[in-house]
Amino acid sequence: MSVLIKNIIFDNGEGDIFIEGNKIGKIAKNLNLKADEKIDGKGEKVILPGLINCHCHSAMNLLRGYADDLPLKNWLEKKIWPLEAKLNEEDVYWGAKLACLEMIKTGTVCFNDMYWHFKHPEVTVSAIKEMGLRAVVGLTMFDSVAEGTKEVVEKTYSRVESKYVQSIVFSLAPHSIYAVSRENLIWAKDFAKKNNLLLHVHLSEIEKEAKDCFKKYNLRPVEFLNKMGFLNKNCILAHSIWLSDKEIKILGERKCNVVYCPCSNMKLASGFFPYKKLKKAGVNICLGTDGAASNNNLDMFEEMKFASLLPKIKEKDPTTAPASEIFEAATKNGAGALKMDIGEIKEGKLADLILIDLNQICLAPGHNLISDLVYSCSGNCVTDLICNGKILMRDRKVKGEEKIIREAAKRADNLAS
Amino acid sequence: MSVLIKNIIFDNGEGDIFIEGNKIGKIAKNLNLKADEKIDGKGEKVILPGLINCHCHSAMNLLRGYADDLPLKNWLEKKIWPLEAKLNEEDVYWGAKLACLEMIKTGTVCFNDMYWHFKHPEVTVSAIKEMGLRAVVGLTMFDSVAEGTKEVVEKTYSRVESKYVQSIVFSLAPHSIYAVSRENLIWAKDFAKKNNLLLHVHLSEIEKEAKDCFKKYNLRPVEFLNKMGFLNKNCILAHSIWLSDKEIKILGERKCNVVYCPCSNMKLASGFFPYKKLKKAGVNICLGTDGAASNNNLDMFEEMKFASLLPKIKEKDPTTAPASEIFEAATKNGAGALKMDIGEIKEGKLADLILIDLNQICLAPGHNLISDLVYSCSGNCVTDLICNGKILMRDRKVKGEEKIIREAAKRADNLAS
Numbered sequence: 001m002s003v004l005i006k007n008i009i010f011d012n013g014e015g016d017i018f019i020e021g022n023k024i025g026k027i028a029k030n031l032n033l034k035a036d037e038k039i040d041g042k043g044e045k046v047i048l049p050g051l052i053n054c055h056c057h058s059a060m061n062l063l064r065g066y067a068d069d070l071p072l073k074n075w076l077e078k079k080i081w082p083l084e085a086k087l088n089e090e091d092v093y094w095g096a097k098l099a100c101l102e103m104i105k106t107g108t109v110c111f112n113d114m115y116w117h118f119k120h121p122e123v124t125v126s127a128i129k130e131m132g133l134r135a136v137v138g139l140t141m142f143d144s145v146a147e148g149t150k151e152v153v154e155k156t157y158s159r160v161e162s163k164y165v166q167s168i169v170f171s172l173a174p175h176s177i178y179a180v181s182r183e184n185l186i187w188a189k190d191f192a193k194k195n196n197l198l199l200h201v202h203l204s205e206i207e208k209e210a211k212d213c214f215k216k217y218n219l220r221p222v223e224f225l226n227k228m229g230f231l232n233k234n235c236i237l238a239h240s241i242w243l244s245d246k247e248i249k250i251l252g253e254r255k256c257n258v259v260y261c262p263c264s265n266m267k268l269a270s271g272f273f274p275y276k277k278l279k280k281a282g283v284n285i286c287l288g289t290d291g292a293a294s295n296n297n298l299d300m301f302e303e304m305k306f307a308s309l310l311p312k313i314k315e316k317d318p319t320t321a322p323a324s325e326i327f328e329a330a331t332k333n334g335a336g337a338l339k340m341d342i343g344e345i346k347e348g349k350l351a352d353l354i355l356i357d358l359n360q361i362c363l364a365p366g367h368n369l370i371s372d373l374v375y376s377c378s379g380n381c382v383t384d385l386i387c388n389g390k391i392l393m394r395d396r397k398v399k400g401e402e403k404i405i406r407e408a409a410k411r412a413d414n415l416a417s
Numbered sequence: 418m419s420v421l422i423k424n425i426i427f428d429n430g431e432g433d434i435f436i437e438g439n440k441i442g443k444i445a446k447n448l449n450l451k452a453d454e455k456i457d458g459k460g461e462k463v464i465l466p467g468l469i470n471c472h473c474h475s476a477m478n479l480l481r482g483y484a485d486d487l488p489l490k491n492w493l494e495k496k497i498w499p500l501e502a503k504l505n506e507e508d509v510y511w512g513a514k515l516a517c518l519e520m521i522k523t524g525t526v527c528f529n530d531m532y533w534h535f536k537h538p539e540v541t542v543s544a545i546k547e548m549g550l551r552a553v554v555g556l557t558m559f560d561s562v563a564e565g566t567k568e569v570v571e572k573t574y575s576r577v578e579s580k581y582v583q584s585i586v587f588s589l590a591p592h593s594i595y596a597v598s599r600e601n602l603i604w605a606k607d608f609a610k611k612n613n614l615l616l617h618v619h620l621s622e623i624e625k626e627a628k629d630c631f632k633k634y635n636l637r638p639v640e641f642l643n644k645m646g647f648l649n650k651n652c653i654l655a656h657s658i659w660l661s662d663k664e665i666k667i668l669g670e671r672k673c674n675v676v677y678c679p680c681s682n683m684k685l686a687s688g689f690f691p692y693k694k695l696k697k698a699g700v701n702i703c704l705g706t707d708g709a710a711s712n713n714n715l716d717m718f719e720e721m722k723f724a725s726l727l728p729k730i731k732e733k734d735p736t737t738a739p740a741s742e743i744f745e746a747a748t749k750n751g752a753g754a755l756k757m758d759i760g761e762i763k764e765g766k767l768a769d770l771i772l773i774d775l776n777q778i779c780l781a782p783g784h785n786l787i788s789d790l791v792y793s794c795s796g797n798c799v800t801d802l803i804c805n806g807k808i809l810m811r812d813r814k815v816k817g818e819e820k821i822i823r824e825a826a827k828r829a830d831n832l833a834s
Binding site: 064098105266292295308309313315316319320360365366378379405408411412413 | 478481485487488489492515519522680683686688689709725726732733736739740777779783784788789792794796797818833
């Protein structure tokens with residue numbers, strides 16, 4: 001399988017790009033190679049690395065708009081959890097398909113998922129494989145839920161291990177320090193180390209978590225995790241809002257990855273992510289949308305705008321979190337966190353790319369491409385998407401999209417009634 | 418001229434709508450009337466009032482992405498003002514056309530403009546007329562600029578008065594209390610009263626304005642304006658961030674309209690709009706995008722999401738500024754402020770309407786339409802737009818859009834070089 005993209009605009013000029021298998025084979029001017037598929041940018045489309053969503057709960061797309069504007073406790077206990085309790089495997093499958101479709105249509109090539117994949121994460125993996133995206137699928141641990149105990153997770157992992165493909169890998173996802181015991185967190189970090197898995201955890205999303213941890217252990221959450229040897233470059237810590245200066249220093253020293261989810265943090269009133277301090281401490285800041293129930297979309301373009309604007313008003317400084325820095329958070333930094341060889345356009349890298357037609361209103365008059373992408377465009381600006389060398393969207397059309405939207409609507413209707 | 422829209426979804430069921438001239442003539446089931454144009458919603462499109470942008474600087478669309486992430490003083494003095502000084506009337510014309518095109522493509526039917534229309538606001542009016550939108554065009558006063566003095570503005574007004582059309586009217590727009598003297602503000606409010614014009618003013622966008630005012634007059638800005646009899650239901654006060662409780666009370670008593678511009682306030686780090694307090698005081702809260710140099714788009718759908726999410730995180734309360742309230746701010750409240758008979762779908766109202774195809778990813782699975790529109794969709798979800806009874810966009814196509822984008826790019830290139 002090969003793709004030749006002609007007359008495309010790079011950051012340093014126009015040229016062609018040849019994709020061989022799942023990799024970027026060659027970038028040059030006037031490439032005349034035979035290819036299975038061809039795209040002509042006509043000098044009017046720009047090529048960029050696809051965006052990387054480092055924290056989401058894909059199947060929750062079925063819950064988009066189901067409950068909003070509620071106090072956190074009511075939202076979770078009276079609306080979200082009761083509905084989730086009704087989800088079956090088919091629902092999870094269609095929810096994940098809907099999420100993948102949305103990501104493809106808004107320029108995301110790779111995502112870091114955490115959800116109840118029940119005893120069969122294969123359901124989610126099937127959905128992702130069919131849609132063609134790259135993903136890290138978390139095996140979620142949650143002490144009080146049967147499917148989330150270490151025994152079930154261990155068994156599940158030994159069953160699915162053999163099903164690894166290069167584009168979809170598993171991570172271990174202990175939900176949080178309040179939903180997983182100290183003993184089980186230690187088990188998780190050892191298990192992750194032994195099997196070379198990433199760890200994906202919610203960290204200090206709400207103030208109560210930090211306070212309760214201190215009360216129980218006389219340590220703040222990061223100190224608590226650090227003491228048990230949990231923290232390293234394979235840790236992906238979602239939200240990471242309520243952090244002391246000491247905790248931020250530790251996260252930098254341990255080379256952790258934090259996932260900034262501004263829309264969710266604002267919508268749920270969780271708190272202000274300490275962008276400036278984390279950046280200064282050298283922590284790898286990535287971007288995530290969180291689930292569609294708390295965002296309510298998976299559009300990483302919109303997320304970039306929120307990500308850049310929120311620290312400016314918080315720090316009373318319009319120079320904070322400039323567009324170029326946020327664009328890196330959504331590409332390069334995400335690739336680093338997920339240990340995927342993507343996020344940049346270079347020969348030899350995996351071919352996870354997006355094309356954007358420059359003749360669009362959000363890109364006019366065109367003073368600065370990155371500024372326009374971060375501050376002016378939504379994910380709808382993406383015209384074509386290639387993931388792992390395959391064209392998943394061409395001129396905004398994705399195979400089977402009508403059916404996915406129809407099925408999801410039907411299932412959501414049943415669930416809500 | 419008449420338009421018949423068949424099989425369209427309203428908030429209370431499906432039906433047809435007949436537009437006669439520039440008004441909504443009839444809403445009923447199974448309407449079989451002859452019409453010049455026909456749209457079939459096929460039971461898959463929803464109809465809504467078009468959005469109303471209550472504060473923008475249309476021609477600044479030519480400056481989108483020209484300068485970002487800079488301290489306010491540098492941004493204005495080193496980048497924006499020098500570029501604006503180079504603008505000629507043709508630039509203003511194409512900038513306004515580009516802005517109108519963007520608004521049409523993102524569901525805005527009416528806007529409240531404030532810009533240097535030079536001695537000839539007819540240029541901007543021409544652009545708006547050609548594009549077909551409804552607007553209030555401000556005659557900007559700015560003591561230190563020749564075109565902004567009361568003498569020039571008065572002359573201009575007496576010339577353009579006769580050119581009023583129902584869909585485009587003039588307002589008087591003294592820039593701000595720091596750019597226009599006390600004496601000239603008093604002249605402005607008298608002139609506005611005499612000619613029944615709306616007043617459009619920047620108010621307390623930055624803290625310094627409030628502090629300087631207090632130093633000079635021993636009054637805060639709202640107290641200062643109130644004392645001179647400036648404040649009433651015809652005042653549209655853009656930004657309105659740095660307000661004391663006493664000032665908020667006065668704005669409520671005087672039935673003023675304030676324009677909340679969350680993206681601009683965040684991007685320029687201006688401060689947090691006191692949404693909750695203003696709402697409680699009964700002030701009419703409208704929404705605006707501000708200019709494309711400080712947003713950087715005119716997408717009112719995106720603005721609604723920012724408008725709803727920012728007060729939630731500020732007040733630490735996810736129930737603040739719910740979706741339905743913000744949708745009203747972007748429709749009904751805007752219509753009230755601009756004294757236009759739009760913002761609702763009722764027989765007899767002016768026909769300023771948008772259609773949205775429900776088979777879109779941002780609206781799936783479809784639990785709650787208003788939530789999906791505010792939290793999940795961007796302005797790209799709008800498929801058709803009707804303003805003043807005329808179809809300006811059909812299936813996302815607007816007449817002449819390619820040419821406008823091309824011309825704007827050419828002019829921006831010249832200006833920046």
